Amino acid sequence: MEELKGLNRVLLKLSGEALAGEKKTGFDEGTVLEVARQVKEVVDSGVQVAIVIGGGNFWRGRTSENMERTKADQIGMLATVMNCIYVADMFRHVGLKTKVYTPFVCGSFTELFSKTEAVKELENGCVTFFAGGTGHPYFSTDTATALRAIEIEADAVLLAKAIDGVYDSDPMINKDAVKYDRISLEEVLAQKLGVIDLTATIMCLENKMPLVIFGLNEENSIVNTMKGKFSGTYVTVD
Numbered sequence: 381m382e383e384l385k386g387l388n389r390v391l392l393k394l395s396g397e398a399l400a401g402e403k404k405t406g407f408d409e410g411t412v413l414e415v416a417r418q419v420k421e422v423v424d425s426g427v428q429v430a431i432v433i434g435g436g437n438f439w440r441g442r443t444s445e446n447m448e449r450t451k452a453d454q455i456g457m458l459a460t461v462m463n464c465i466y467v468a469d470m471f472r473h474v475g476l477k478t479k480v481y482t483p484f485v486c487g488s489f490t491e492l493f494s495k496t497e498a499v500k501e502l503e504n505g506c507v508t509f510f511a512g513g514t515g516h517p518y519f520s521t522d523t524a525t526a527l528r529a530i531e532i533e534a535d536a537v538l539l540a541k542a543i544d545g546v547y548d549s550d551p552m553i554n555k556d557a558v559k560y561d562r563i564s565l566e567e568v569l570a571q572k573l574g575v576i577d578l579t580a581t582i583m584c585l586e587n588k589m590p591l592v593i594f595g596l597n598e599e600n601s602i603v604n605t606m607k608g609k610f611s612g613t614y615v616t617v618d
Contacts, residue, residue, distance in 0.1 A: 384536075384592065384608040389428040389502060391510075391529040392419070392538045393521070396437035396463055398596045405437055412467055415540075416474045418602040419507060423476060427606060428502040430532055431509050432525045433467060435459030453517035460521060461486060464511035477506040483515030495531050502532065522580035530587045537584070537591050538605060539576070544595030545613035546575050564616045565591075575615065584617065591615035 394415065401408025423429055438459035439452075461482060468478040479501050481493040490511060491497070498508050513524040529537045543551060544559070546568070551557040565585045568575050575581070575593065584591065594605050594612030604610050 384606060384610070384614075387427060387535045387606065389430070389532065389534050390536055390538050390606075391430045391432065391525060391532070391534045392540060392602070393525045394431060394433045394467075394540050395542060395596065396434040396459070398540065398542055399433070399463065399467065400437035407437070407463075407466055409470070412470045413474065415467070415596070415602065416471045416476065418600065419471065420474050420476050421603050422606050423505060423507060425606070428505075429507050430498070430502060430528065430534065431464070431467070431507060432521055432528060433460055433463040433509070433511070434521045435463060438462060450517040453513075453519075457512045457515070460513060461490065461511040464509040465489060468507075468509050471507055477501075477504070478509065479506050480509040480511055482510075482512035484512060486512075499532055508532075519579065520577050522576040523583070526576070526580040526583040526587075526589065529589055530583065534589070537589060538602070539591060539593045540596035540602065541593060542596070544598060544611065545593050546573060546615065548573070560613050562614045562616065564618065568615060588617040590617050 399408065399412055400406055401411045419429055435456045439456050464480045468480050471478045480490045481498060482490040483493050485492060501508050510524065510528045513519060513521055514527060525537055546560045546563055547557040549557045565581060569581060592605060592612065592614055594601050594610050
């Protein structure tokens, strides 16, 4: 796909559950190191990479009816901080420079987010991690992904998921679900496909931020996607 070959700066959204591998919780080091290897190949090719990671491998607080939503979301934010600190260190293990930013102070663990500083680090070949969501409850990591991608003026958002693209229905339930190779954000909204949450979808639509959805667990999926050789779904904003 030609649109993907000219990308200079991308924001890669990783699923926390995907990083847990078959264990479904915590981290699977082999999976994380494979992601690190692929990202290094992408960075070495000259592409600037920022990363957001979900927190689902540690916390799914929205499924609990016994906790206030604000507190549940705060715990979720901290789960994403743990994920980013761990993954950033695995990235350093393969020779990448990394920096973890949060929208709130985390002592000496992270840096306070600044667009100017983050872009400067990206331009210097550093992989920047945006942890802690937006810093506010009621906003998902999808929304944080859209927000940070827009702020750093990324060329596209890459969504590495357990499912390898956008389907007309849930492929885990409907074996006859049809996958789209290409679809517009307007169609995603009209068909209520739920690729990302509604707030994030509107932000991407208003700011013309395209999405690339692919399966993380496919062989060399991140590198192949950046080369335009992927079997996922390209979500357009035209």
